[in-house]
Amino acid sequence: xxxxxxxxxxxxxxxxxxxxxxxxxxxxxxxxxxxxxxxxxxxxxxxxxxxxxxxxxxxxxxxxxxxxxxxxxxxxxxxxxxxxxxxxxxxxxxxxxxxxxxxxxxxxxxxxxxxxxxxxxxxxxxxxxxxxxxxxxxxxxxxxxxxxxxxxxxxxxxxxxxxxxxxxxxxxxxxxxxxxxxxxxxxxxxxxxxxxxxxxxxxxxxxxxxxxxxxxxxxxxxxxxxxxxxxxxxxxxxxxxxxxxxxxxxxxxxxxxxxxxxxxxxxxxxxxxxxxxxxxxxxxxxxxxxxxxxxxxxxxxxxxxxxxxxxxxxxxxxxxxxxxxxxxxxxxxxxxxxxxxxxxxxxxxxxxxxxxxxxxxx
Amino acid sequence: xxxxxxxxxxxxxxxxxxxxxxxxxxxxxxxxxxxxxxxxxxxxxxxxxxxxxxxxxxxxxxxxxxxxxxxxxxxxxxxxxxxxxxxxxxxxxxxxxxxxxxxxxxxxxxxxxxxxxxxxxxxxxxxxxxxxxxxxxxxxxxxxxxxxxxxxxxxxxxxxxxxxxxxxxxxxxxxxxxxxxxxxxxxxxxxxxxxxxxxxxxxxxxxxxxxxxxxxxxxxxxxxxxxxxxxxxxxxxxxxxxxxxxxxxxxxxxxxxxxxxxxxxxxxxxxxxxxxxxxxxxxxxxxxx
Numbered sequence: 001x002x003x004x005x006x007x008x009x010x011x012x013x014x015x016x017x018x019x020x021x022x023x024x025x026x027x028x029x030x031x032x033x034x035x036x037x038x039x040x041x042x043x044x045x046x047x048x049x050x051x052x053x054x055x056x057x058x059x060x061x062x063x064x065x066x067x068x069x070x071x072x073x074x075x076x077x078x079x080x081x082x083x084x085x086x087x088x089x090x091x092x093x094x095x096x097x098x099x100x101x102x103x104x105x106x107x108x109x110x111x112x113x114x115x116x117x118x119x120x121x122x123x124x125x126x127x128x129x130x131x132x133x134x135x136x137x138x139x140x141x142x143x144x145x146x147x148x149x150x151x152x153x154x155x156x157x158x159x160x161x162x163x164x165x166x167x168x169x170x171x172x173x174x175x176x177x178x179x180x181x182x183x184x185x186x187x188x189x190x191x192x193x194x195x196x197x198x199x200x201x202x203x204x205x206x207x208x209x210x211x212x213x214x215x216x217x218x219x220x221x222x223x224x225x226x227x228x229x230x231x232x233x234x235x236x237x238x239x240x241x242x243x244x245x246x247x248x249x250x251x252x253x254x255x256x257x258x259x260x261x262x263x264x265x266x267x268x269x270x271x272x273x274x275x276x277x278x279x280x281x282x283x284x285x286x287x288x289x290x291x292x293x294x295x296x297x298x299x300x301x302x303x304x305x306x307x308x309x310x311x312x313x314x315x316x317x318x319x320x321x322x323x324x325x326x327x328x329x330x331x332x333x334x335x336x337x338x339x340x341x342x343x344x345x346x347x348x349x350x351x352x353x354x355x356x357x358x359x360x361x362x
Numbered sequence: 363x364x365x366x367x368x369x370x371x372x373x374x375x376x377x378x379x380x381x382x383x384x385x386x387x388x389x390x391x392x393x394x395x396x397x398x399x400x401x402x403x404x405x406x407x408x409x410x411x412x413x414x415x416x417x418x419x420x421x422x423x424x425x426x427x428x429x430x431x432x433x434x435x436x437x438x439x440x441x442x443x444x445x446x447x448x449x450x451x452x453x454x455x456x457x458x459x460x461x462x463x464x465x466x467x468x469x470x471x472x473x474x475x476x477x478x479x480x481x482x483x484x485x486x487x488x489x490x491x492x493x494x495x496x497x498x499x500x501x502x503x504x505x506x507x508x509x510x511x512x513x514x515x516x517x518x519x520x521x522x523x524x525x526x527x528x529x530x531x532x533x534x535x536x537x538x539x540x541x542x543x544x545x546x547x548x549x550x551x552x553x554x555x556x557x558x559x560x561x562x563x564x565x566x567x568x569x570x571x572x573x574x575x576x577x578x579x580x581x582x583x584x585x586x587x588x589x590x591x592x593x594x595x596x597x598x599x600x601x602x603x604x605x606x607x608x609x610x611x612x613x614x615x616x617x618x619x620x621x622x623x624x625x626x627x628x629x630x631x632x633x634x635x636x637x638x639x640x641x642x643x644x645x646x647x648x649x650x651x
Contacts, residue, residue: 008439076404083400084366182395182570185498312496322405322568326485329406332437336430336467336626339612340529340548343594351524 023068037061046249046278047071051320052078053179053198055248055277072200076321083179092233092242096252096275097154100147101228103279106155108221108256114152119227120279155224156254156271165256165269185312192294192311196287197276199318205282207308208289216306218292220272223256227279251276253284257292262300270299290314369416369449375399379417379572383563386574391536392504393487393571401567408441408466409567411483415445415464418479418563424452426460431468431609431626438466455629467530469551471608471630474560476577482545484566487573489533489543509541512584520589529594535582536575549583550593550609556581598623603634604641 024031038045038061048060052075060078067073103119106112130137159165175190187195196204211218229247236243255272259265272292274284293308303309317323367373382396401409419425425445429438433455441464442453454460457472466483474480490500493511503509512533519527526532532549534556536542544555545564555562555575562575575581585591596610601622608630610623622643625631635644 008434008436009443012436012440076400079400080402084372179397179400181397184395312498316497321400325405325407325409326568327406328404329485332407333430333435334467334546335611336548336609337530337546339596339610339626340550340594342612343596344527344529347525347594348523348527 023066032065034058034061034065037064043279044069044071044074046276046280047201047283048074048078050277050280050283051075051198051200052082054078054082072320072324076324079321089234091245092235094230094232094248094250096226096230096250097152099152099226099228099230099250099252100247101152101226103228103281104152104224104226106222106224108155108223112155112158112224114150115148121281152226154254156256159223159256159269163268166259166265166271168271183315185315187311187315189291189295189298192315193273193275193287193291195315195318196274196290197283199287200320200323201280201283201286203318203320203323204286204290207293207314208286210306211289211293211308216293216296216304216309218255218272218289219258220255220289220292221257222285223254225251225253225281225285227251227281249278251279251281251284253281253288255285255288255292259299264300270295366448368421369419369445369451370402371399371413371416375413376417379413382572383414383417383574386563386572387561387576389540390575390579391534391540391542391573393566393573395570396572398567398570403440403444405568406485407437408464408483410565410569410572411464411466411481411567412441412444412565413567414481414563414565414572415462416449418462418481419445419449419451421449421451423461424454424459426454426457426463426629427465428463428468428470428627428629429466430611431470432628434628456633457629467546467548468609468626469547469554471605471625471627472633473554474558476559478560480558480560480562482547482562482564484543484545484564484569484571487543487564487566487569487571489531489541504540507539512541516584516586520586526585526589526591532591533584535584537580541584542573542575542581548595548609549591550595552581552583552591553593596623599641600625600631600634601641601643603631603639603644605631605634605639 038057041064044064045057045060048063048071049055049057052060052063059081060074063074063077064071066077101117103121104114104117106116156165160167175194176188178191178194183195210216227249229249231244231247233242234245253274257270257272259268259270261267270292272288274287274291276284276287290308293306294311294314296303296309307313371379378397382394386392386394398410398413401412403409403412415425425442427433427438427442429435432438445451446453457463457470458475460478462479462481463470464481464483469480488497488500490503490512493515494500494503503511516526519525528549530548531543531546532552534542534544534552544552557578558575559577561577564573566572583591596612598610599606600608600610602624605625608625608627611626613622613624614620615622
């Protein structure tokens with residue numbers, strides 16, 4: 001007996017209840033707190049803040065909990081919340097020169113003013129599973145050094161003193177915002193950078209990797225990578241002064257790229273830039289490589305047809321909330337369209353005589 | 363739900379969308395870029411349609427939401443519930459009673475009347491997209507009315523298959539100017555696009571585009587003189603209400619591949635059955651407990 005499918009509402013409610021139960025898992029195991037996620041899954045929290053475009057570790061941790069650890073789903077939760085928030089204004093640009101850096105390295109110079117600071121990195125860990133962590137493990141206190149208090153000039157600024165790297169003056173123009181205006185092409189560099197910093201880490205990583213393997217090669221060196229806290233300064237019109245409203249952790253990567261010169265530019269090093277919320281250095285480095293690859297036109301380079309050089313391709317496909325939505329929507333009902341396709345295929349088969357051919361074969 | 367504004371979106375966002383809608387109505391078939399917002403449902407679930415509906419709704423509205431022609435599919439239920447929660451407007455399943463109808467993949471069988479708004483959810487608004495993937499190129503093609511590529515595609519279909527091998531999202535020309543994607547409705551529905559008394563609005567959230575077909579517009583499905591457009595459907599009557607002229611879903615009812623055909627428009631079907639129409643398989647199942 002056939003009845004038209006009914007009861008969608010009850011099914012949805014039951015599914016949500018089931019989901020909530022699955023999210024919690026075995027109730028004999030202690031529940032994760034948001035603070036635990038924030039403190040102990042910090043890199044996941046950072047990724048959600050970066051791709052969610054909202055600096056709030058507690059909300060990001062909550063989103064990760066709610067999303068059962070699915071980081072793209074967590075990014076989506078943050079984005080949907082972010083879009084409802086009122087805007088009070090724009091801060092001053094952050095000054096990464098003044099960063100309280102926990103990590104700062106250069107791959108281009110052995111020593112630099114302010115020094116190389118390794119910081120909390122996986123780089124030289126041996127990737128051996130630490131079974132002690134499976135039990136609980138108290139962590140021995142890390143040795144402390146006194147902050148040197150030395151200034152940390154950017155390596156690119158040092159190169160700039162000799163005119164060895166392209167100048168990158170502040171145009172003073174207000175940067176565009178793709179969360180407030182539709183993406184229209186061609187996109188200026190500031191808009192491209194916004195799209196990249198919000199973009200999916202995996203996508204940006206693979207694009208950057210492709211440039212290293214020859215698809216739009218940019219000859220990149222990590223001129224400098226620095227991670228730490230920076231002040232956010234905001235003008236208070238009521239008070240007529242600028243105050244610090246807090247600080248955010250960011251990862252900044254400046255790549256230095258060999259450049260033999262073009263029709264319009266002299267031989268010099270060129271820049272790629274990456275700036276990402278939190279300690280997200282893989283993303284920051286990737287971003288700087290893709291940024292550099294996308295600049296082929298303004299530097300008068302050839303377009304080799306590489307994906308990473310194609311701004312339209314990169315910008316329209318970097319957003320994982322958009323990508324996952326459209327990808328996954330094909331699981332929604334499409335039976336009206338499929339019915340239309342069925343009729344078309346039947347008609348084409350009739351006309352091609354396929355049905356008779358099959359009968360003859362049987 | 364007092365945490366959010368009426369119909370979820372804040373008034374500034376609504377104003378931005380309404381401006382895009384006005385422009386869209388003024389230039390029928392033209393895709394207006396708009397600053398689509400992240401909605402609390404995923405892209406691909408109808409975020410464009412939801413934003414257009416949210417920008418159109420007033421408290422007096424009566425809303426109907428359908429997906430695949432049905433009020434009861436999960437996503438239609440979910441979107442309807444969203445607006446009940448965020449706007450408190452009255453909802454209905456009856457096409458004639460609704461002032462705003464949000465739809466995915468169908469136009470209701472019941473002819474719409476003046477004052478009604480039909481909001482389509484659109485996945486890919488650009489009819490030329492699968493011929494030319496670049497937005498920068500397709501916008502130029504629209505500007506210059508350079509639609510040769512589309513006609514070549516349709517011609518190649520005929521040369522290869524003897525017929526135009528597009529069964530849904532069949533391209534149309536609006537008011538003799540813009541080629542438009544009517545969203546993935548079956549081509550059976552295409553004749554209802556033109557001369558329709560209702561205002562038809564199209565929202566593509568992820569692609570950040572809005573477009574419109576104002577009431578009584580001229581909408582022509584693309585074809586050739588010697589290969590005229592034919593609106594197709596399964597060659598059957600509805601097995602529940604007996605309608606010979608409605609679009610049908612094909613349902614496989616057993617593991618022998620037995621099929622039955624039922625109206626995809628559930629309100630249309632139910633209305634006919636209430637009026638006493640009986641299809642081939644309906645009678646034995648009409649027993650009420």
